[in-house]
Amino acid sequence: MKNEIHHKKMTVINGGHFSDLEGFYEEISQLFMKDEDWKVGTLDGFDDTLYGVETDITWKDYQKSKEDLGLDLTKEFYENKIKQGKPFNVQLIQQKLDELIAGNGQTLFEILIEIIESHKNITLILD
Template structure:
């Protein structure tokens, strides 16, 4: 579905299918196909995911969300921060270390939690976990 920013009164429906991916890059691929079919670029970052949601109004259904919760859980999130730390610039290494430490101590958010928080921060979207 192509997002039409000219008519914000139009409510849409989108389905993210957790059975189609098992990691963050797969999630980005899925949301790119679902939300940006007619675009010539794809989502590749958390900020990019957040940005495309400004053009969507309606219901977002996340099928197999429990599978995604496991796939994008503790292990995947630790790997996500470890990669940022090892790559260094342009990433904020101190922030990534802090997030990793929080995660290890049981106080941090997993990638799944972060994605849910991003979606729920958009008041124009109703999230349904299926």
């Protein structure tokens, strides 16, 4: 008998390919936006990219990404937004930065994981 199980698409995010958020966006653009003329460049943009996507995502080398996109980079991410000021809500970002420094905030890695997990048609496998 033939195997009738329908397999979902499998997408691999390779943590070895990048070490910062820009690199992550580049990786995502390669995976999901091959035929588009815009690239992912923000967290919201990343979230938008995943709408309607049905796939299993394996994040290879996720431990590396967890470190790369960890505390230091997240602090820098928020500090840059605060420096830039508008259009960013500086008070909100300062609050997020304070939480992060106090050990209660999410790192970029955790934010990315949360975005992926908010999409019900996507199964995330950390490898």
